[in-house]
Amino acid sequence: MNESNILRRRFLAHVGQTSPSPMMIPVERAEGSFFYTPEGKAYYDLVAGVSVSNVGHANPKVVEAVKRQAERYMHIMVYGEMIERPQVEYAAEITALMPEPLESVYFVNSGAEAVEGALKLAKRYTGRAEMISMRRAYHGSTHGAMSMMGEPEGEEWKNAFRPLLPACRAIDFNNFDDLQQITEATACVLCEPVQGEAGVRPPAEGYLQALRGRCTEVGALLIFDEIQTGMGRTGAMFAMTKYGVTPDIVCLAKAFGGGMPLGAFISSHEIMATLQHHPTLGHITTFGGHPVCCAAGLAALRYLLEGDIVADVERKGALYEALLADHPQVCEVRRSGLLAAVELGDSAKLFRMMEMFAREGILSDWFLFCDTAFRISPPLTISDDEIRDSTRIIRACLDRL
Numbered sequence: 001m002n003e004s005n006i007l008r009r010r011f012l013a014h015v016g017q018t019s020p021s022p023m024m025i026p027v028e029r030a031e032g033s034f035f036y037t038p039e040g041k042a043y044y045d046l047v048a049g050v051s052v053s054n055v056g057h058a059n060p061k062v063v064e065a066v067k068r069q070a071e072r073y074m075h076i077m078v079y080g081e082m083i084e085r086p087q088v089e090y091a092a093e094i095t096a097l098m099p100e101p102l103e104s105v106y107f108v109n110s111g112a113e114a115v116e117g118a119l120k121l122a123k124r125y126t127g128r129a130e131m132i133s134m135r136r137a138y139h140g141s142t143h144g145a146m147s148m149m150g151e152p153e154g155e156e157w158k159n160a161f162r163p164l165l166p167a168c169r170a171i172d173f174n175n176f177d178d179l180q181q182i183t184e185a186t187a188c189v190l191c192e193p194v195q196g197e198a199g200v201r202p203p204a205e206g207y208l209q210a211l212r213g214r215c216t217e218v219g220a221l222l223i224f225d226e227i228q229t230g231m232g233r234t235g236a237m238f239a240m241t242k243y244g245v246t247p248d249i250v251c252l253a254k255a256f257g258g259g260m261p262l263g264a265f266i267s268s269h270e271i272m273a274t275l276q277h278h279p280t281l282g283h284i285t286t287f288g289g290h291p292v293c294c295a296a297g298l299a300a301l302r303y304l305l306e307g308d309i310v311a312d313v314e315r316k317g318a319l320y321e322a323l324l325a326d327h328p329q330v331c332e333v334r335r336s337g338l339l340a341a342v343e344l345g346d347s348a349k350l351f352r353m354m355e356m357f358a359r360e361g362i363l364s365d366w367f368l369f370c371d372t373a374f375r376i377s378p379p380l381t382i383s384d385d386e387i388r389d390s391t392r393i394i395r396a397c398l399d400r401l
Contacts, residue, residue, distance in 0.1 A: 003038045025358065030057035033382045033390075035363070044390040046364045046378045051196075051228045051339065054255035055300045055309075056381040062258045065299035069292045079107060079288040086294035093301060094266075097237050099246045101268035106275075107289025111227035111253030112140025114263035115190070117283050118249045119144050121267065122188035122221040124274045124282060131165070132182060132189045132220075134173040136198035136369040139190060139225055148190050150198075150369070174204040179214040186220040188249075193239035196228040199370025200334040200341035208245040221248040221271070227263070228339070231255035232304050232380050235314035235337035242336075258300030260293040309380050313337045316387060320376055323391040329398045334373075338380055341373040342394075349401050350374060356397040362390065 004026045011024070028038040035043050035057060048054065055062060069086060076082050091105040108114050119131060133139070135150035146158055147165035158164060171178035173195055182189055193208060195201035215222040224247040229239040233255065236242035240250065248271060253263030275282035304310055317338045324342055325333045331343040344350050350372055357364055357374075364374045378390075 007038070023358070025363070032056045032058075033379050033386050041361065043361045043363045044378070044386070044393070046362060046376050046390065048377055048379050049259070050254065051233050051377045052254045052257075053259055054231050054233065054380045055258060055303050056379040057259075059258070059300065059303060059381075061303045062296050062299045065258075065295045066260070066292055069295035072291075074292055075287065075290060079285045084289070084291050084294070086291045086298060087289045090294045090298040090301070093298065094252075094264075098250070098266065099241065101270075102246070102250060102266050104269050104272040105264050105266050106272065106283065107294065108253075108263045108265070108285050109261050109288050109290075110140070110263045111225075111251065112142045112145045112263075113285065113288070114227065114251035114253050114265045115139045115145040115148070115223075115225065116142055118223045118251050118265040118267075119148070119188065119190070120283055121249060121265065121271060121275060122223060125271050126187045126219065126221060128185060128187035128220075130167045130169065130183075130185045131187055133168065133170050134191050134195065135170045136173070136201075137170075137190075137192060137195060137225075138197040138368050139227075173198070173201060174207050176204075176207065176210055179210055182214050182218055182220055184218045186215075186218060188221040188223050189215055190223045190225060192225045192229065193243055193245070194229050194234060194336045194339065196339070197368040197370070199343070199367045199373045200336065200339055200375075202334070202336045203243060208243050212245045212247075215248075223247055223249045223251065225251050227251055227253040227256075229336070231301070232310035232313055233337055233339050233377065235310065235317065237304075237310055239336070255300070256297050257293050258296035258298075260290075260296040262290070262293040262297050263288075304380070313380055316380075316382065316384070319384065319387050320391065323388065324394065327395055327398050329401050338377060338382075340376040341367065341370065342376060343373040344401075345372055347371045352401060353397055356400065357394075360393050360397060362393055362397070 007026045026037050028036050035045055095103050133148040137150040139145040139148050147168045150170045171181050224240050226238055230252045234242055249267045251265050256262050314337055317335050321333045331345040334341045350366055
């Protein structure tokens with residue numbers, strides 16, 4: 001029995017499963033835009049850990065930062081009690097890139113935790129209970145984040161875990177009329193600037209501005225979930241700056257940790273300060289802002305900025321679109337930067353593509369609320385030659401549909 005088969009057997013025997021049909025591809029190492037099996041088979045990674053590995057796998061700058069910080073110290077004390085240089089430097093450098101008044105960072109471990117903290121903060125600051133999200137939105141699988149999963153598509157995931165948080169409602173993304181459902185009873189509206197798991201749905205012209213205006217009008221906080229869209233993915237460091245709208249709270253994770261588990265919710269000092277009293281320790285985490293994770297995230301941020309990588313994201317995304325949009329099996333390509341959904345219009349075709357991809361050395365997947373399109377969200381460092389070569393493989397698979 002070869003090494004991969006041994007790993008597969010142990011995986012099924014000892015690692016908790018969330019799907020009856022996991023991909024089952026063993027990973028030996030990863031570098032740049034690729035990962036490799038123990039037998040040496042290369043796969044183009046067009047998922048990047050769902051927009052996590054923006055600076056490429058095994059990025060030398062990130063690896064060195066992890067090693068250096070691990071040698072100095074790792075966990076010391078629960079979050080917020082000690083002054084740890086990686087946290088301080090990362091908070092200062094990330095907020096310097098954000099519009100005012102987003103100046104105070106609360107580090108957590110993941111995107112779902114960032115959403116949980118943001119929801120608590122909004123309820124605490126406004127004194128209101130109602131929370132509104134967008135249909136076909138995914139924000140995490142913890143109880144609070146799941147409560148904000150967009151209905152009705154999210155019911156399949158939510159029903160087995162009820163009761164969830166009360167006073168949660170959903171409206172349609174890009175529906176201007178629905179904005180009137182945001183009222184003076186609303187604590188917050190949670191929204192992705194570009195919907196991800198709905199199959200990459202960019203905002204309609206003026207929609208985010210109208211959403212911002214309505215929240216301001218009724219005193220509700222606007223929360224942007226930039227967990228998937230942040231850190232350069234859409235062709236700007238943050239999608240909110242690309243579309244010119246500033247929320248009251250922004251949630252980051254995924255690429256924010258440079259490949260390590262790290263998240264954050266970021267707001268103004270005025271809003272964030274409400275977690276300090278009535279009660280004290282209004283939000284707390286043991287490992288949030290782990291120094292090694294912050295060192296990795298900071299190294300990744302600096303790499304993005306020093307290499308001017310983000311400025312080239314839109315062009316690379318447009319290259320993928322140009323190379324795929326004319327194929328007769330492709331209905332459309334929906335895209336913002338290097339976050340793209342290639343629409344096939346048929347779930348049976350989509351799943352046949354997944355099978356062919358696995359054989360031909362392409363890692364992609366579909367979207368939770370759109371099983372007719374496959375994802376293209378590679379490392380932002382992917383080269384033009386790699387884009388053309390991976391597209392060659394994709395088109396060959398499309399030819400066999």
